[in-house]
Amino acid sequence: MVFIGYREGHRVTEAPRLEVRSITRAFGGRPVVNDVSFTVEPGQVTCLLGPSGCGKSTTLRIIAGVDRPDTGVILMDGKPIAGPDVMVPPESRGTGLMFQDFALFPHLSVADNVAFGLKGTRTEKRLRVRDLLGRVGLARYLDSFPHELSGGEQQRVALARALAPNPRIMLMDEPFSGLDNRLRDGIRDETLELLKEEGTAVVLVTHEPEEAMRMGDEILLMRQGRIVQAGAPYNIYNAPMDREAAAFFSDINVIRGRVEGALTRTAFGQFLAPGHPDGADVEIVIRPQHLSIDFDRDGHGPAPTEEHGTWARARVVRARFVGNESIVEFELDDGTPLKASVPGVFLPKTDRVLWVALRRDRCFVFPAPRKAAE
Numbered sequence: 001m002v003f004i005g006y007r008e009g010h011r012v013t014e015a016p017r018l019e020v021r022s023i024t025r026a027f028g029g030r031p032v033v034n035d036v037s038f039t040v041e042p043g044q045v046t047c048l049l050g051p052s053g054c055g056k057s058t059t060l061r062i063i064a065g066v067d068r069p070d071t072g073v074i075l076m077d078g079k080p081i082a083g084p085d086v087m088v089p090p091e092s093r094g095t096g097l098m099f100q101d102f103a104l105f106p107h108l109s110v111a112d113n114v115a116f117g118l119k120g121t122r123t124e125k126r127l128r129v130r131d132l133l134g135r136v137g138l139a140r141y142l143d144s145f146p147h148e149l150s151g152g153e154q155q156r157v158a159l160a161r162a163l164a165p166n167p168r169i170m171l172m173d174e175p176f177s178g179l180d181n182r183l184r185d186g187i188r189d190e191t192l193e194l195l196k197e198e199g200t201a202v203v204l205v206t207h208e209p210e211e212a213m214r215m216g217d218e219i220l221l222m223r224q225g226r227i228v229q230a231g232a233p234y235n236i237y238n239a240p241m242d243r244e245a246a247a248f249f250s251d252i253n254v255i256r257g258r259v260e261g262a263l264t265r266t267a268f269g270q271f272l273a274p275g276h277p278d279g280a281d282v283e284i285v286i287r288p289q290h291l292s293i294d295f296d297r298d299g300h301g302p303a304p305t306e307e308h309g310t311w312a313r314a315r316v317v318r319a320r321f322v323g324n325e326s327i328v329e330f331e332l333d334d335g336t337p338l339k340a341s342v343p344g345v346f347l348p349k350t351d352r353v354l355w356v357a358l359r360r361d362r363c364f365v366f367p368a369p370r371k372a373a374e
């Protein structure tokens with residue numbers, strides 16, 4: 001609910017643009033969407049993110065109205081559009097759709113493609129089409145046909161077409177995955193700008209964490225039909241709920257330890273492990289860019305600091321330059337492998353001894369998964 005002010009001394013709130021309330025959908029007895037709830041406000045982009053088969057597209061199809069939930073309700077501006085007693089047809093929901101393979105009509109000009117779903121007089125339609133094509137930078141292609149445009153231009157026409165009828169909610173399923181990398185970044189940014197200008201509420205499905213972080217105001221991380229974590233990109237990236245959530249966003253390093261008196265001892269010193277019982281196996285997880293590296297000083301490393309804890313001796317296994325960073329792989333004295341990402345070019349030789357530390361504020365302590373034999 002958005003707080004919009006006070007009327008006669010009472011707080012007045014406005015219903016969210018989209019509210020998905022506890023929807024469930026099963027196929028052949030297997031729940032594919034399981035108790036999913038979230039809200040989206042006007043101008044907000046919410047990303048459904050997760051591995052293939054986790055139920056993202058099914059959730060989107062239910063919101064679009066091409067499938068219906070077994071249980072739960074969907075509300076738009078506070079009014080039910082899907083639920084046990086109501087099923088508003090897709091075309092009456094005020095939703096726009098954009099998919100990866102959302103093909104333009106090949107026999108219609110760019111202008112006619114954009115005008116396709118529009119209501120109103122010819123002049124009104126022409127003005128809206130010109131305005132939108134101008135805003136996606138394609139005003140000069142009004143009379144062209146889709147095959148005369150590049151992939152990126154076609155995608156921008158598809159965006160203009162989806163936005164033309166002023167949808168209250170835009171549903172996007174991997175809309176940029178057909179574009180090559182360099183084109184994709186530009187089109188994503190332009191799309192985002194246009195959607196924000198229009199104040200459209202957006203639900204975007206993607207399996208790419210980078211896309212979700214770039215586009216989303218909120219990320220809903222899905223796993224096996226459920227939302228397992230929700231939050232702003234910064235929060236999800238920096239406070240993942242478990243090792244799997246951390247690993248979904250980047251490479252990770254895992255350092256094992258066992259808890260004794262709410263502490264676990266590692267080659268990097270002691271770590272607090274509050275909430276973990278004595279004797280429990282834990283994993284300290286850290287992303288490669290949060291390791292620090294320093295030089296060997298006659299067999300010693302730098303002194304411990306609050307920021308870094310203890311430095312550990314590490315042997316370089318391999319170092320590679322991969323564009324704007326170098327990836328250096330290490331092995332600790334106890335055999336633990338580690339991977340560090342260093343900005344720019346840093347290519348120490350194999351077997352060189354360096355000292356490595358973990359940025360303490362970027363470490364996560366999770367319970368270790370139980371081994372199959374236990």
Ligand SMILES: Nc1ncnc2c1ncn2[C@@H]1O[C@H](COP(=O)(O)OP(=O)(O)OP(=O)(O)O)[C@@H](O)[C@H]1O
Binds near residue numbers: 028051054056057059
């Ligand atoms: N109509 C259907 N009948 C039977 N099973 C279905 C149907 N639609 C989807 N499924 C199954 O539901 C699961 C979730 O599918 P869904 O397309 O929602 O996943 P997703 O997260 O979007 O994955 P992807 O990124 O691969 O599209 C899959 O195992 C899929 O095979």
